[in-house]
Amino acid sequence: MDSSHSHFQEIISNDKSESCESVLDPGRVGLAPFDVNLSQDVLQGSGVYLTWEELWVTVSTGKRDGAKSILRGLTGYACPGEVLAIMGPSGCGKSTLLDALAGRLSSRTRQKGEILINGQKQKLAYGTSAYVTQEDTLTWTLTVREAVYYSGQLQLPKSMSKFDKREIAERTIREMGLQDSMDTRIGEWGRKGLSSGQKRRVSICIELLKRPKLLFLDEPTSGLDSAASYFVMNRIVKLAREYGMTVVSSIHQPTSEVFQLLHNLCLLSSGRMIYFGPSLLANQDIEQGTGSKFTVEEVIDLLIASCSSSDTCKKMKTLVAEIRKRPYVALGFGLGSVFYNVGSSYNSIHERGSLLMFIASLLTIMAIGGFPSFVEDLKVFRRERLNGHYGALAFVVAHTVSSTPFLLLISAIPGAITYFLAGLHQGNVEFMYFTLVLFACMMLVESLMMIVATIMPNFLLGLIVGAGVQGLMMLSGGFFQLPKDLPTIFWKYPMYYIAFHKYAYQGLYKNEFEGRHFRNDQLGGPSTIEGETILRDIWQVEMGFSKWSDLGVLLGMVVVYRVLFFVIVKIGEKMNSVLAKDC
Template identity: 30%
Template sequence: MMETELVGGSSIFYKPQRSLTLKFEDVVYKIKSKAQNSNQKSSTRTILNGVSGVVRPGEMLALLGPSGSGKTTLLTILGGRLSLTGTKSVKGKVTGTIAFNGCPYSSSLSRNIGFVTQDDVLYPHLTVTETLLYTVLLRLPDSISRKEKADIAEGVMAELGLTACRDSIIGNSEKRGVSGGERKRVSIGQELLINPSLLFLDEPTSGLDSTTAGKIVLTLLNLTKGGRTVVMSIHQPSSRMFYMFHKVLLLSDGHPLFFGKASLAMEYFASVGYAPNVAMNPSDFLLDIANGLSPDETVSDRQEIKDELVSAYNTELKNLVQEELEEVTRQLRETEEPNPSTKWCTSWWSQFTVLLQRGLKERRHESFGTLRIIQIFMASIISGALWFQSQGHVQDQVGLIFNIVGIWSFTPVFEALFTFPQEREMLTKERSSRMYRLSSYLMARLIGDLPMELILPTVSVTITYWMGGLKPAVLSYIEFLLVILFSVLVWQGLGLAIGAFIMDLKKAATFTSILMLLFMIVSGFYVQKVPVFLAWVKYVAISFHTFKLLLQTQFTPADTYECAPGQRCSVANLPTVKVVGFEHRQFNIIVMFVLLILLRFLAYMGLRRIGVSK
């Protein structure tokens, strides 16, 4: 159970379960960029250069610096999320020491650490209440009842001033929702629900007016009264906000220029020969000198000013920072820290049920959207009209069957293809916070998509089947529908697997289009004599197995058709049917079933690269 001792009479200011002291010493981060062409060599660039500091429980540290100074990178490294910022073209290496109560970052520690990203990654169609409720259900242990969890979410909403917009959706660029300040408070509220010992925030006041920004920083200051540690990167705070910070770390091109109490920053720079000529906002002054701007404009060389400030830090402050680090180290040695549990705080089933409920609510608007329903109905009616009552015209019926195969291959595969790339940011955020197991997320996603994946094809096939004059037998219709639904699930698996491995939507769509074109060509309808070097593809082509199984629901080897006036021929000898054949039906079903399982497993393996890997 969580501690409920209140500080200042506020329900979200109860003391955290444990206190965390963050210590970082001589942190260096270098990236190696790949050459753009064969004539260039790969280069190494230093993003952070020997940054040190310490933040104790009850303190709030602000990382200041101009754009490109390395403050967001440092925050990401300290929060244990560096791997989430890299790309294939950039490889980074971190050296130095980062410790939490003297211990390195671990998955168990992540449950005591909150991280609020600069961009508010929230589901746009959930309300404020739903967003916080689902978060608290996932992140707090099963030992706390659902009612208690709901009460905690209510308390957080009340303290963050979100009660008035509790039933408003979050919204996005396409759908109007809560304001920017309210969105930011919801993001902060999500992290406060776990009663974090250490809270990281990346630009929490970005894009907000000064009044709203001041309220957010004041809320964070009040959180430290309960013994929390707060670290934030911030670009240009007002003077009122500046003096709320207990400590400030000023960066310039990855070099530390100042670390210490915010109230002593101006005094320090005055002591090394840099004082403003007029009264001004301390943060504005610090940003000016971090950019290499001399207060009296006597020195025009910006790099010279930066070098002087780096030298002054190494001479005046570096030893003081080192002494504080050593003092904290001695204190932590005297305190025996219990080993935190590495188990998940909620069961697999709890995670699955909450994720399923949340997914159904978030995607209810798109599952049966008007545009999609119209699209499916129009395609079905047009197909039924083109092949209207084609019974007796075997070649036409075969064409109708393959047309249905085409519609219900491209539709599910491209719907599934966009699933994980669109949810990557959310999945990255939540998995990094160890909110749930990857398997529970994937299973909830698969089950939640079933209504959309199965109901629409059922309606579509029903319309086309009877309009098109396919075999007028209920059993044949049921078999035909079951094959289509089976294939839809397999195609969905293909889309999920490709999307999990290729997160770039353009590349994923291009690859999928080429692959599906190849599958369609070798399926036996367009080309009866496939070259030997491509003939093997049909055994893994979902469309081939689907087409063959569908033909078997409509025809048998004994069936005949009128191939010429007064002459009947065997359906089995029709070129399209002959190349596909009627044999090995069980083999086709087994292959489809194997693909159904294998493709979903591949999707799971692709997703393991995002966030933690368990």
Template identity: 30%
Template sequence: MMNQRNCSTVAAEDIEAGNKNPKFQAETTLPIFLKFKEVTYKVLIKKLTSSEEKEILSGISGSVNPGEVLALMGPSGSGKTTLLSLLGGRISQSSTGGSVTYNDKPYSKFLKSKIGFVTQDDVLFPHLTVKETLTYAARLCLPKTLTREQKEQRAFDVMQELNLERCQDTMIGGAFVRGVSGGERKRVSIGNEIITNPSLLFLDEPTSGLDSTTALRTIQMLHDIARFAGKTVITTIHQPSSRLFHGFDKLILLGRGNLLYFGKSSEALEYFSSIGCSPLIAMNPAEFLLDLANSNINDISVPSELEDRVQLGNSGRESQNGKPSPIHETRVAEQEKRELLDPVPLDEEAKGIVLPLKPQWGASWWEQYCILFSRGLKERRHEYFNWLPVAQVLSMAVILGLLWWRSDIRTPRGLEDQAGLLFFIAVFWGFFPVFTAIFAFPQERAMLNKERAAGMYRLSAYFMARTTSDLPLDFILPTLFLVVVYFMTGLRVSPYPFFLSILTVFLCILAAQGLGLAIGAILMDIKKATTLASVTVMTFMLAGGLFVTKVPVFISWIRYISFNYHTYKLLLKVQYQGFAPFVNGVRIDNGLTEVVALVVMIFGFRLLAYLSLRQMKIGT
């Protein structure tokens, strides 16, 4: 089997052989030898009346060295992604058995900066360009010792390495946004991970959804990354073509959570032939191996003494006498067994590399905030030029202006009508922001999950950037709304009440937005969050002070947590201060109590949202 070699040895031999690749120069990379022995993983499945433990992985062993590409292959449900996530540190070690070591040491969170993890679904912002995506990743992840220009140059170098220069100014795109091709999107995902020069690169189904030619180029690129940059690459693959299959250095074949084969991919067929299993027709070797893993033996020659046991594999893993079928026995080549036991052959330079004792951020908190704020503005820039919300707000303002045209407060009826207008303003700007903010965190959950797992930034910096990048649009729309409504409906025409009315609406918007953020962060499910928000907003509206003024004591507390109630009272006090001592049962004073209540809601709801995000489990 393959000899263990560190990355500098791999690079030196390639250069001597004339195989130097100008795109993937050997960088100063910590060589990491990954070993795993007898790895098991179980999950607890809860039922209506009981719960049972299900074994997902059972006794998986293997190793992969710098400069090698290890493929995890098997049918759907065989445990490929689970094993990949476990090796990449995305699964808690408390629920696993066996050992996983990196240079003969267990996993620690300080390895995050040395690991790149590409998920099966490309988690990218659809409205950012290729260049913007990689540049923001570089500015967030690369060390503080580098200047902004050096980080941006690194992003450009990665684009060149991955042949992305031609589409660097094209948006990534998504389900409803036209953008780059599937192969280019996959390369951007890989570029996001290799931009920090990781030692370990994990990829989950990198060829999924790609045509055969693009898939082959992707695997060749991974081979170049491993061989010429000295990285350790592990990838899952479902059903590769024969050309892809021969592009892997090592292969792990899984079946029903068991290890069926570990060794050189080129020697897999030879091994199964040695136990009497061979294809009856010319077929892709990967298809043959997957048929074996699935116990599908229609086109496979199987020794007569194994036929009954293999046939039984369609309904169960074990034979009638309780012993595993030889097809489902673990096979680890002798050389691989020795490699699992041998100490890692690090050179003196690599031994001198020590991982930091605490996480090293690529930017200060303020820099992280600024970068994420800028990224948020660019990702949602299309919303600022979207005519729909502007048309919605302005049309509603015109309708209100026509219905309450030049209302006269000198009569009791006119005063009552204008109070109804102020209540509607409080309700409208309490309803609109809630259902906009609900989508913030659920829509970005996959991105937040991925970037937090990679240790790209502090959660507090992300939270502040995400919650403030919407404010420009949140302030522009109500200002347009009030300019139209205020002067059409005959509200108090004076600079002081006008600006206080705008400030009151802003406080209401921030409080309502905080409620939406909290509900979205707690539930992380748009349907459930929308349902809960609808009930909550309707309750706040009913308790807002217009529909019912005398509320029973046992439920009167609801109005005090209703931002509609406090906004309505504050608008009344702004408009009628000095005009009347009481309006609609509300005492006209300086409004300090309502301002304090809204400020407490603004910060209280956001604190609840932040704490909910901190409790969110990080994983794939």
């Protein structure tokens, strides 16, 4: 690495008076022969030459011990007509370095060191640089031509005619290889449109309209297959040579074909630079520096293993597990504090009923949040099912068994907090019953959402349908409108009897009021009122069977819903096999 290192120091110390032609001598930089055909703008020194030296970025931790260093003394450069790739494992500082060079760091960060543009400290002017984010934020109703042209209307000078703007937009589209998709709508979930690679190229097109001299790309190949990744990066390299653009891109696990397109490589690990130089010499230089024969794959695996075994990664996994439980714990404390020690007065009758309805309903509503993971689980199942790994029955049983402990935990923790803070019916059996009803309700909602995910694997529509079905069941459950007051058609028959909320509410009411007495504040009546009278006259509960029967109905509905889920999965398999045979 002696020759590349000496040239690296020469680049950093180079002032603006030196021409780009001498800086970009392929013999000095170590570029492949096909990379030397640069445009005249580059050779005449009109491009943007970016350097940074001893760059540190820290972020405040909010603690007394100060700040945490994200980038540690990085030094590097990017030349016109070249693509600099920033690589490293997740969390190594790739995006932070990119944001620092583009001037996009958040207010929470502190930056030290020098970032020079053509040897001088200056801010990036509008139109001089462009930044393509990792997410493709595009209007799905527009075609490719419309999306790029409308953006050009906003970006390009007002003095330019609409015809010229349209010509620039269409030329940019052709340069990114999208000429065959100009009139195709971008599309979204559930609506056919462009592929992921095409959407990424549209995002790049929009930022290339003003032909920026400096282009930042945040993982442009993320989520793309190898062919799409190569096509995107190949187009970027060609445009960098043609227009003399300085391109700085973070990239994660490029294929060998993509790697060969890159000019220079900045390899990071834990915020430190472990290699900077020509990408094609990286493997050789790393071998010489370590004194052993590492393949590129082994180097990448070593960096990833280092990141995975770090304390930060372990803390993150623990934090994610805790965050999943916190909303349910917060719900328990919220309900317990609002209904704290409700007592046994006449007013507490309605307070207890409202509390029982609310916790049973809200816990089940919150369980809808697992719908996106259900969709992903089904995708994995279909792939593994096609490979013959296991069948539908094994998937349904395994999913039920694996989810049971988690659902039981998030039923018991907020349930216990709410139960004892509110001072509900004291007794081990009563509390156990309360927890089991909540658990059965959550199992039912998860089963319902799995059925919806099988029929409608669209995140937005699935959440709307699942929430809508639960809303109908809540309305007909017997709380908002007492059973005898429900309209007969639809709401009483059949909704009231098929809604699991009915059995949950009635079981919880029986568990809370049976065998208890409450003060009667009504004039002209007895001094106390029995719990059975409250159940029969106030809540209109069916008293012909015990609370355990209500729990049994709920558990039976869990089995029915799971069987229904299994049947729908099997029907989907048979339909797919029939379609495959017909094709």
